[in-house]
Amino acid sequence: MAATIKQVAARANVSAATVSYVLNGTGTVTEATKRRVLDAAAALEYQPSYAARSLRGRSHTLGLALPALPGRLADPALAEVLASLADTAAARGYQLLLAKPDQRSDVELCVNLARTGRVDGLVLLDMLVGDERAAAMCEIEFPHVCAGPAPEGCHSASVEADGATAAAMAVRHLLALGHR
Structure with missing residues (x-):
């Protein structure tokens, strides 16, 4: 027991x-x-006790909301992102819940996770221009962060790769290896 x-x-x-x-x-x-x-x-x-924590309104779970992009789960880069997120969350006493839409839309999935209390916050992966997930989270005032550009008019936190710096680093690396 x-x-x-x-x-x-x-x-x-x-x-x-x-x-x-x-x-x-x-x-x-x-x-x-x-x-x-x-x-x-x-x-x-x-x-x-997970049940006791949930009664206090905290699930100690973060949702990772993937959009419905074919083949996305097979991407090796995603595995690295997920491992890093899982390690960071675990160090702070949180678990991750990977959520991928089935018959529901991306927005419906996020709103459902937020309103049911299954997660305390959402990481919106693969944000693209025109993605409505962040706007929906702003509308219901649910904690979230965008991995990609946040929509204008929505006060979302966002994390984006610095493409110019990454390209410069790649070129320097290739030159250092003797490639011309």
């Missing part, structure tokens, strides 16, 4: 609230108390 927060609290000789503060990184707790709680949690192999 899985350990509970109360069992961790009893083992560390603190309240359940203190365990919660330590595990969530909130509140003011001494280093000695923090160490006792973390040691107790490790000894009991405590894992936070």
